[in-house]
Amino acid sequence: MSWRDRPYSDDDFGYGSGRPELRFRLPRPTTLVAWLVIINVAVHIVHLISLNLLPPGTFSRTFGLSLRGLATLKIWQPVTYMFVHAADELFHLIFNMLLLYFVGREIERGFGRQRFIRFYAVCGIVGGLAYLILGAISPDPYYYVPLVGASGAVWGLLIAAMIFYPHMQIIFIIFPMPIRVFGAIILALVLLQAITPGGVANLGGEVCHFGGALAGVGILYYWGMMPAIRFGSGGGPNFMGRLRKGAWERKQRKLAEEQAEVDRILEKVHAQGINSLSRRERKKLAVATQRQRERDRQAGRVDRV
Numbered sequence: 133m134s135w136r137d138r139p140y141s142d143d144d145f146g147y148g149s150g151r152p153e154l155r156f157r158l159p160r161p162t163t164l165v166a167w168l169v170i171i172n173v174a175v176h177i178v179h180l181i182s183l184n185l186l187p188p189g190t191f192s193r194t195f196g197l198s199l200r201g202l203a204t205l206k207i208w209q210p211v212t213y214m215f216v217h218a219a220d221e222l223f224h225l226i227f228n229m230l231l232l233y234f235v236g237r238e239i240e241r242g243f244g245r246q247r248f249i250r251f252y253a254v255c256g257i258v259g260g261l262a263y264l265i266l267g268a269i270s271p272d273p274y275y276y277v278p279l280v281g282a283s284g285a286v287w288g289l290l291i292a293a294m295i296f297y298p299h300m301q302i303i304f305i306i307f308p309m310p311i312r313v314f315g316a317i318i319l320a321l322v323l324l325q326a327i328t329p330g331g332v333a334n335l336g337g338e339v340c341h342f343g344g345a346l347a348g349v350g351i352l353y354y355w356g357m358m359p360a361i362r363f364g365s366g367g368g369p370n371f372m373g374r375l376r377k378g379a380w381e382r383k384q385r386k387l388a389e390e391q392a393e394v395d396r397i398l399e400k401v402h403a404q405g406i407n408s409l410s411r412r413e414r415k416k417l418a419v420a421t422q423r424q425r426e427r428d429r430q431a432g433r434v435d436r437v
Contacts, residue, residue, distance in 0.1 A: 196278025259284020262343025284344030
């Protein structure tokens with residue numbers, strides 16, 4: 133018997149085409165998150181290219197946000213600044229995009245695309261507005277220095293994730309930790325800088341961060357989605373308590389009603405066969421099946437990288 137006839141010579145275990153592979157997998161991004169990451173990276177590449185074609189700082193002064201820019205009628209800046217990152221700070225872009233990628237996909241799934249993009253945009257714009265207020269209070273240097281980065285919008289997403297997905301794990305340096313612990317550490321570092329004389333090297337950026345985070349909380353209150361903070365028998369706050377009545381609760385009730393109708397249709401198929409369904413019931417079952425396939429695809433399947 134040759135070695136190829138032995139069980140351990142199978143291609144699945146040896147050097148054939150089916151040998152094990154070393155794979156690196158990332159969760160599949162949701163649609164809007166994917167486009168936001170692509171746009172941010174593309175703008176950064178254009179920014180780098182512009183350094184060879186334009187005077188230093190031209191790109192940031194044109195598309196970053198400042199009171200000086202608005203005074204010269206660059207009215208697009210409150211939106212465009214969210215897609216521009218400093219050319220010499222690649223880590224800033226990477227950090228923001230990683231948070232957007234891993235946190236944003238959960239928020240987009242939970243909120244839906246339209247609500248997600250509104251939430252993201254408003255958090256970013258309010259974060260920019262907070263910076264403009266700082267520029268009005270302290271013109272030197274914040275009236276002139278342009279603000280860049282997606283941090284204001286991303287901090288809004290971070291706050292939403294801390295509220296609705298407390299068990300989400302974030303890799304901080306090399307250590308995995310719950311997202312609420314991660315958020316608490318980031319907040320503690322910022323506060324430590326704030327109480328240290330001369331410790332806040334990026335005051336404008338931190339103001340934008342807090343503006344975006346507060347905007348996130350305000351939007352959730354406005355939408356009726358902010359969980360009530362109550363104290364149970366253990367004395368600790370229950371941040372994930374009952375959601376206030378509003379759009380979120382109505383959406384969940386509607387989903388439950390649709391699921392109950394689908395269950396009834398499936399029971400009818402089991403008892404009487406598929407031919408017993410009416411045209412309306414067939415259509416509902418087809419729509420529910422398509423939705424479930426989409427949820428399964430987004431939640432559990434990943435691409436090979």
